Amino acid sequence: MGMESRGACGLEPLESRLLLNAGPRVTALVATPNPVARTGAFTLAAAASDVDGSVARVEFFHDANANGRFDKADRSLGVDANPRKGWRLAMSASSLGLGTHTCFARAIDNQGASSRAVALRVIVGSKTGLVGSYAGTIEFNDDQGEDLLRIQITQQGKGFFLGTFHQVALGESASFQGTIGKRNRFTLTYAGSGFSGKAQGTISPDGRTLTGTFRTKQADGREFTGTFSVNRL
Ligand SMILES: [Ca+2]
Numbered sequence: 001m002g003m004e005s006r007g008a009c010g011l012e013p014l015e016s017r018l019l020l021n022a023g024p025r026v027t028a029l030v031a032t033p034n035p036v037a038r039t040g041a042f043t044l045a046a047a048a049s050d051v052d053g054s055v056a057r058v059e060f061f062h063d064a065n066a067n068g069r070f071d072k073a074d075r076s077l078g079v080d081a082n083p084r085k086g087w088r089l090a091m092s093a094s095s096l097g098l099g100t101h102t103c104f105a106r107a108i109d110n111q112g113a114s115s116r117a118v119a120l121r122v123i124v125g126s127k128t129g130l131v132g133s134y135a136g137t138i139e140f141n142d143d144q145g146e147d148l149l150r151i152q153i154t155q156q157g158k159g160f161f162l163g164t165f166h167q168v169a170l171g172e173s174a175s176f177q178g179t180i181g182k183r184n185r186f187t188l189t190y191a192g193s194g195f196s197g198k199a200q201g202t203i204s205p206d207g208r209t210l211t212g213t214f215r216t217k218q219a220d221g222r223e224f225t226g227t228f229s230v231n232r233l
Pocket residue numbers: 021022023024050051052053054109110111113
């Protein structure tokens with residue numbers, strides 16, 4: 001029996017319909033809040049669509065083998081099969097642990113086809129999340145006056161944080177690494193082009209304000225000291 005006779009048996013329409021099903025898509029994935037404190041809770045929320053049917057469910061996963069790709073080793077975090085409040089999953093951060101994690105969401109449509117998995121980085125911090133943008137004032141103890149200071153904290157893990165800062169008027173930038181000790185005290189070291197230094201100070205309990213003192217050494221031997229205070233933007 002040739003292929004052309006299949007239609008007469010009624011198989012072709014079924015086959016065509018299955019082949020023509022367009023897969024669903026996950027169009028957005030966010031976590032709120034992100035970063036999240038280790039003891040906190042957060043929600044994963046996805047937006048998904050299907051052009052020729054409907055989204056039946058959205059599945060959420062953790063990149064358990066930490067390779068950044070969705071694969072068989074990854075662990076299911078849960079499934080939302082009820083679209084009424086959007087596609088979401090409430091999680092406790094302690095189930096992920098400290099550090100930076102990748103989570104995935106994929107949608108399944110009403111004909112069982114799955115979308116590609118969409119990835120999202122979720123940061124679980126040891127305290128209130130510090131990752132973000134800060135701005136404030138840096139003031140020198142000599143007659144150089146003050147400058148606008150911008151800080152970007154890019155990563156936070158157990159007892160440490162990393163980032164960059166920029167002194168706007170001076171046009172100086174540097175990267176820094178800091179450690180967080182008891183009572184929200186921090187110490188950080190920084191290095192830029194022709195200078196390096198140390199700073200220490202305090203993080204406010206809500207993580208929104210960093211204040212402290214610094215000592216910068218230049219390549220020509222000169223030293224500067226002063227104070228700074230920045231607030232989360
Ligand atoms: Ca479909």
